Amino acid sequence: MKILVTGGAGYVGSVTVRHLLDSWHQVIVLDTLERGWAEAVDRRAQLFVGNVGDPEALDEVLPGCDAVMHLAGYIDVAESQADPGMYFRNNVSRAQVLLDAMVRHEIGAIVFSSTAAVYGEPETIPVLESAPTRPISAYGASKLIFEQLLDWYERLHFIRTMRFRYFNVAGAWPDGSLGEAHHPETHILPRILQSMAEGQAVFEVYGDNHPTPDGTCVRDYVHVLDLAHAHLLGLERLAEGGEGGIFNLGSGRGFSNLEVVRACAEVTGCKVQVKVGPSRAGDPAMLVACIEKTLMNLGWMPERSSLENMVADAWTWHQARPRGYRTDDTATSAA
Numbered sequence: 001m002k003i004l005v006t007g008g009a010g011y012v013g014s015v016t017v018r019h020l021l022d023s024w025h026q027v028i029v030l031d032t033l034e035r036g037w038a039e040a041v042d043r044r045a046q047l048f049v050g051n052v053g054d055p056e057a058l059d060e061v062l063p064g065c066d067a068v069m070h071l072a073g074y075i076d077v078a079e080s081q082a083d084p085g086m087y088f089r090n091n092v093s094r095a096q097v098l099l100d101a102m103v104r105h106e107i108g109a110i111v112f113s114s115t116a117a118v119y120g121e122p123e124t125i126p127v128l129e130s131a132p133t134r135p136i137s138a139y140g141a142s143k144l145i146f147e148q149l150l151d152w153y154e155r156l157h158f159i160r161t162m163r164f165r166y167f168n169v170a171g172a173w174p175d176g177s178l179g180e181a182h183h184p185e186t187h188i189l190p191r192i193l194q195s196m197a198e199g200q201a202v203f204e205v206y207g208d209n210h211p212t213p214d215g216t217c218v219r220d221y222v223h224v225l226d227l228a229h230a231h232l233l234g235l236e237r238l239a240e241g242g243e244g245g246i247f248n249l250g251s252g253r254g255f256s257n258l259e260v261v262r263a264c265a266e267v268t269g270c271k272v273q274v275k276v277g278p279s280r281a282g283d284p285a286m287l288v289a290c291i292e293k294t295l296m297n298l299g300w301m302p303e304r305s306s307l308e309n310m311v312a313d314a315w316t317w318h319q320a321r322p323r324g325y326r327t328d329d330t331a332t333s334a335a
């Protein structure tokens with residue numbers, strides 16, 4: 001198949017693109033490079049620098065495509081609270097331009113990167129796909145609104161949709177050649193590894209008075225390559241005429257912040273002292289996915305998603321690329 005991957009120069013996108021290419025699919029990447037890296041795009045893919053909100057760019061890249069994987073978006077929760085308009089513009093309005101272009105070019109399948117942030121603070125753990133969606137950030141709301149748009153394009157057009165709600169994505173391409181390079185980095189695992197690599201003595205966790213076994217927040221981590229494989233399976237299912245739907249992508253297991261710090265220390269051999277800072281407002285104590293539906297329907301297994309494995313692969317990446325893809329002091333590849 002020929003697949004357009006939006007956001008294919010980002011963390012999840014670059015790994016997904018390589019996995020699709022290794023599975024003999026043809027890939028076009030559409031990315032602005034504002035938060036992604038040309039260097040992260042496998043050379044077998046065609047990179048088109050452009051915006052999903054630009055109909056002319058879409059008219060260039062979409063002809064001949066069989067399906068779209070829409071991963072492009074802004075992902076920083078704190079940034080979305082400071083500037084919600086920026087998130088609704090990019091993650092909703094521009095993304096809708098993509099849907100209209102799919103209608104125009106008669107492309108009938110889309111796999112979308114949604115997020116556990118659509119659930120907000122879940123009432124029950126593990127979180128089922130049928131749990132109430134009450135996002136508590138503009139980021140989560142922007143992803144949920146786009147899911148709802150997908151519903152309507154599915155009902156009223158011919159487009160079939162696969163919506164993956166990711167929990168915490170972690171790890172790297174196992175040889176360390178592709179990995180997480182957000183600037184600033186907000187995800188806990190790469191932040192711990194960065195502190196360790198830089199020889200910092202102290203790492204701050206947000207609160208130790210949550211209703212969890214050790215008082216720190218519990219999250220569900222899934223290996224980025226397992227995630228990429230789910231995308232491939234989802235796409236193949238749509239291509240074979242199978243039903244789309246909403247699917248959680250996690251490992252189904254939760255780890256506390258302290259457990260993550262401990263696993264990082266074990267894998268790297270580096271010590272870091274934990275300092276407990278204040279809890280963050282609206283930070284759910286526990287977020288763990290129920291993945292039964294995904295396992296049953298997609299025949300997927302998160303086989304690389306042990307905590308040790310994810311930390312080890314992320315550490316290989318950090319050691320190979322301590323500055324990520326950066327070659328100078330610029331904040332992004334496009335700057």
Ligand SMILES: NC(=O)c1ccc[n+]([C@@H]2O[C@H](COP(=O)([O-])OP(=O)(O)OC[C@H]3O[C@@H](n4cnc5c(N)ncnc54)[C@H](O)[C@@H]3O)[C@@H](O)[C@H]2O)c1
Pocket residue numbers: 006007008009010011012013030031032033034035036037050051052053070071072073074075090094113114115116166167168169170181182187
């Ligand atoms: N990383 C995670 O833990 C996580 C968790 C849940 C959901 N997600 C979702 O997965 C997707 C990928 O996340 P990531 O961690 O790879 O993020 P990332 O920032 O590394 O990659 C996103 C890419 O999209 C590009 N982009 C942004 N807006 C664009 C636009 N309008 N047109 C074209 N390109 C654009 C950026 O330049 C970047 O390369 C996002 O949609 C995110 O919401 C990620």
